[in-house]
Amino acid sequence: MNLRQIRRHFVSGLMTGVVALLSALACLALFLILANLVIKGASSLDLNFFIKDPVPAGQTGGGVANAIVGTLIIVGLAALVGLPVGIGAGLYLAEYGNGRLGWVVRFVADVLNGTPSIVIGVFAWTWLVKPMGHFSALAGGVALAVLMVPMIARTTEEMVRLVPHSLREAALALGYPRWRTSLSIVARTALAGIVTGCLVGIARIAGETAPLLFTALGNLNFSTSVLEPMQTLSLQIFSYATGPFEEWHRLAWAAALVLMGLVLVLGAAARIAMRQRQ
Amino acid sequence: MTKPAADHSLETVRLTALYGRRAVVKEISIRFAPRTVTAMIGPSGCGKSTYLRCLNRMHELSEGGWVTGKVVLDGQDIYEGDLDPVVLRRRIGMVFQRPTPFPMMSIFENVAAGLRVNGHGSHAETAHAVEQALRRAALWDEVKDRLKRSATALSGGQQQRLCVARAIAPEPEVLLLDEPTAALDPGGTQRIEELCIELKQRYTIVIVTHNMQQAARVSDFTAFFYLGELVELGVTKEMFTKPKVARTEEYLTGRFG
Numbered sequence: 001m002n003l004r005q006i007r008r009h010f011v012s013g014l015m016t017g018v019v020a021l022l023s024a025l026a027c028l029a030l031f032l033i034l035a036n037l038v039i040k041g042a043s044s045l046d047l048n049f050f051i052k053d054p055v056p057a058g059q060t061g062g063g064v065a066n067a068i069v070g071t072l073i074i075v076g077l078a079a080l081v082g083l084p085v086g087i088g089a090g091l092y093l094a095e096y097g098n099g100r101l102g103w104v105v106r107f108v109a110d111v112l113n114g115t116p117s118i119v120i121g122v123f124a125w126t127w128l129v130k131p132m133g134h135f136s137a138l139a140g141g142v143a144l145a146v147l148m149v150p151m152i153a154r155t156t157e158e159m160v161r162l163v164p165h166s167l168r169e170a171a172l173a174l175g176y177p178r179w180r181t182s183l184s185i186v187a188r189t190a191l192a193g194i195v196t197g198c199l200v201g202i203a204r205i206a207g208e209t210a211p212l213l214f215t216a217l218g219n220l221n222f223s224t225s226v227l228e229p230m231q232t233l234s235l236q237i238f239s240y241a242t243g244p245f246e247e248w249h250r251l252a253w254a255a256a257l258v259l260m261g262l263v264l265v266l267g268a269a270a271r272i273a274m275r276q277r278q
Numbered sequence: 279m280t281k282p283a284a285d286h287s288l289e290t291v292r293l294t295a296l297y298g299r300r301a302v303v304k305e306i307s308i309r310f311a312p313r314t315v316t317a318m319i320g321p322s323g324c325g326k327s328t329y330l331r332c333l334n335r336m337h338e339l340s341e342g343g344w345v346t347g348k349v350v351l352d353g354q355d356i357y358e359g360d361l362d363p364v365v366l367r368r369r370i371g372m373v374f375q376r377p378t379p380f381p382m383m384s385i386f387e388n389v390a391a392g393l394r395v396n397g398h399g400s401h402a403e404t405a406h407a408v409e410q411a412l413r414r415a416a417l418w419d420e421v422k423d424r425l426k427r428s429a430t431a432l433s434g435g436q437q438q439r440l441c442v443a444r445a446i447a448p449e450p451e452v453l454l455l456d457e458p459t460a461a462l463d464p465g466g467t468q469r470i471e472e473l474c475i476e477l478k479q480r481y482t483i484v485i486v487t488h489n490m491q492q493a494a495r496v497s498d499f500t501a502f503f504y505l506g507e508l509v510e511l512g513v514t515k516e517m518f519t520k521p522k523v524a525r526t527e528e529y530l531t532g533r534f535g
Contacts, residue, residue: 175368
């Protein structure tokens with residue numbers, strides 16, 4: 001080996017090492033968070049935690065059943081509103097969005113994507129909470145949906161654009177109208193990717209707190225009415241973690257662990273859905 | 279159920295295809311005889327594929343694509359009046375360079391796709407038509423036990439025959455083949471060529487090919503395109519033995535192209 005080769009090997013090894021180290025650092029954050037949550041929260045996870053509602057301050061033995069159910073309802077509501085709109089917009093962008101209108105929609109989506117979530121909360125408060133006269137799960141769901149739409153739209157667009165043009169042509173040559181080509185050939189082919197995008201989008205909003213502070217508000221009692229204030233895990237964590245009681249802090253850690261678990265499950269499901277594609 | 283093969287006439291009159299202001303196919307008039315195979319040959323970029331795509335109004339889907347002149351199918355100019363191109367494309371089958379099975383559909387669903395979009399027929403009728411089409415595409419024996427499986431599991435040659443089956447299932451009047459063997463191995467190519475000769479008993483076939491031997495093997499008539507113009511059109515045997523135009527001879531003997 002001459003000197004140049006030795007140098008090349010050395011630089012190559014060095015760079016690989018640096019990149020590996022940085023990757024490890026990126027993963028380290030997640031592991032630290034998870035470890036922390038497990039250490040501080042796992043011991044509080046008993047049956048009561050899942051099936052009981054909060055008890056008044058000072059007492060022990062309460063749970064966060066209301067927050068778990070509330071999270072599911074509000075996230076479900078957001079998905080119900082946000083997924084069709086987001087997928088539709090993404091499909092439009094990919095299939096018909098090469099003109100001026102497409103440019104505008106794409107620009108709006110990108111700006112909305114970068115909008116701080118608390119601003120979206122204020123928006124929902126102005127347009128839903130104020131006219132209705134009270135806080136509600138519905139307003140919270142809509143706020144999360146608004147947050148979700150641009151994410152879903154852009155990932156859907158990317159996935160749909162991956163479908164080879166030749167498939168579109170084949171469908172059109174067979175006498176498919178344009179809209180049916182988009183729906184039953186192109187969207188269907190991109191389905192796994194779209195589902196993945198949706199799951200990632202849901203995971204991303206499941207833990208949002210800021211937009212819910214002045215929409216869903218929170219609720220100490222168990223409630224399934226979407227027209228009333230509702231508790232979510234994120235709101236529960238916020239109020240318990242900032243409270244003065246040791247018991248509350250314990251429950252906040254446990255709630256954070258459950259929320260993190262939910263996000264992990266959604267993330268894993270997204271991975272599996274994506275693998276189905278190949 | 280199976281209609282007797284009818285004679286369908288197809289003709290282009292001074293057909294010009296343009297991208298924006300650039301004409302890539304110039305004033306081409308060809309009359310395709312029913313139940314014959316006509317091969318379009320010529321060097322890359324000579325406009326033969328674009329010409330083919332004008333016959334089922336696919337050219338206008340390309341950015342800036344438009345045409346002048348006429349394409350007359352069974353006495354009707356397909357570019358005139360309020361004829362819906364979507365309906366027209368159901369009367370003209372097309373197979374592309376690369377196999378394009380719909381990946382999320384089974385073999386059966388792929389062949390049935392064109393029938394379903396037509397929106398007629400009971401389940402039994404559809405099943406019958408699918409079997410017919412697969413038999414005519416010489417694929418039935420290879421796939422009859424796995425109709426519900428994904429079409430992407432088939433080999434390239436099988437996929438292309440599946441695309442032929444899909445194209446002929448709705449009983450089109452004309453079949454357009456755009457370099458159908460470009461992506462196939464010699465075995466797959468041979469099957470498609472045999473199919474071509476077999477299918478001309480029922481359909482008027484127009485095939486674009488880069489392969490001159492292929493044109494000689496499968497076609498009754500050959501049209502030689504150069505720079506968007508039709509240089510020579512004639513009976514294949516005559517054209518390949520004694521072409522009338524010097525340029526054709528130069529191309530056929532490999533002196534350019």
